[in-house]
Amino acid sequence: MQLEFYKYQGTGNDFVMIDNRSEFFPKENTQLIARLCDRRFGIGGDGLILLENDTIASNLATATNFKMVYYNSDGNQSSMCGNGGRCLVAFAKKLHVIENEATFIATDGLHHATIGDDGLVALQMIDVDAVKISPDHVFMNTGSPHHVQLVDDLENYNVKENGAAIRYGDLYGKAGSNINFVKQIDDTTFSLRTYERGVEDETLSCGTGATAVAIAMNVLGKTDASSIDLNVEGGKLVVSFDKGEGKFTNVFLKGPAEFVFKGTIEI
Template sequence: MTTLDFQKYHGLGNDFILLDNRHSHDPLVTPEQAEQICDRNFGIGGDGVIFLLPGQDGTDYTMRIFNSDGSEPEMCGNGIRCLAQFAAQLNGQEDATYRIHTLAGVMTPQRQADGRVKVDMGEPRLLAGQIPTTLKPESEKVVDVPLTVGDRTWNVTTVSMGNPHCVVFVDDVAAISLAEIGPQFEHHPQFPQRINTEFIEVTQGNYVKMRVWERGAGATLACGTGACASVVAGVLTGHCDRSTTVELPGGNLEIEWSNQGSVYMTGPATFVFSGTLRL
């Protein structure tokens, strides 16, 4: 029997099991084992398992993540904040900045004095071929484009923050039946690699409410890359400011799409407990 020490963290209720994988470039558990570990009845419970691996190409560390269904996303915004807190705790550092290699590119989280983590998420990718989606030709943006899902037509804007997002602005986000409509967006044939879907209610120009259906994880309390994508979509469609607070079921994130192009996300990452896995 193999034993592994772990720590559990959450970013606004989006919860993860963190494993110290710095001694190997290969994840310590398989996707199938990650699915079992994330089971909320028969495992630890979580939205994913995150691995802190050795850095690549001059970065400090590499991040990989297996979702609760065993799939592997390009990266995770709430997860990378948790990873930064985890790395700082392992290194005994109060304030730290790391360059993290992910499947979506290099991200730079900075642990701040107030305990929150600010992440340079890089520039959004807006062309249809970068999402990917077949809603428009590969070289065109998908902004406020009609898409029929279920029994109605929605206006959608697609954004990649290294992983794919479909942003939908609605009048009342609480009225959306995520469990019903979320899977239909995720598996829509216009999104060949599936899609994360954010439903956004604009309260005012610098404040929005968001609910999310995540690809591979379902309804979650927060999605960091989704919050970033939603503000980018809000700017593109004239719904919100470049600096906007995004209210999620688990709490708030501060998102800024700078004039220089990068998107910055600031929010908490909270230690929950530690333990030992027996596999």
């Protein structure tokens, strides 16, 4: 069987995109998904995303354009992916499912997104009202669980080794967490590097991770800004939010979401 796919990337976080509105894709075949994401034996990607027709939210009388189904590169369905969501919005526009606005449902609920004249995609993330502050790190869920930790010499830090040690350690149990290491650049700018569970390696960018870092730095008093610039290994992202009574609302992740190529592969 010939599978048609599209490849997208958002600040280096890359995804295999499939139009599954006809529901032909074998969603339970984790080995196939892992092979498609394999950089040597498949297409290559940090994850695979299916664009599907939404039925759940439609039954709730909520106007949605599509549904996002996300798989990590290990083949397993996973929690929300911010950069993947932004890329899916760009993909939906390419398929003429939307114009410049979208409302879609993902594993963590409804999301709204817009595409600006500059091509940048701004994606509304979930509200965050539970932030756990520990002596050496901050933890929260921004659609996916994230550990945020300030480190010295971020450029030379061994993200894979240290990230894996925390991800598989006693702190987060069997489910684990994504791990973000952070360096402050100025009052409104931070650099971060992320170890992503499911990929089990450092990725060039993580949207839910950038969101967690922005909120964590505000909570820790490292910045008073409500719009924060994030330098990731694959480019730049911006996270903005409203803060009130210990809750972060109107959280938006903004950055590029670019089409790379289209092709077919035998499955």
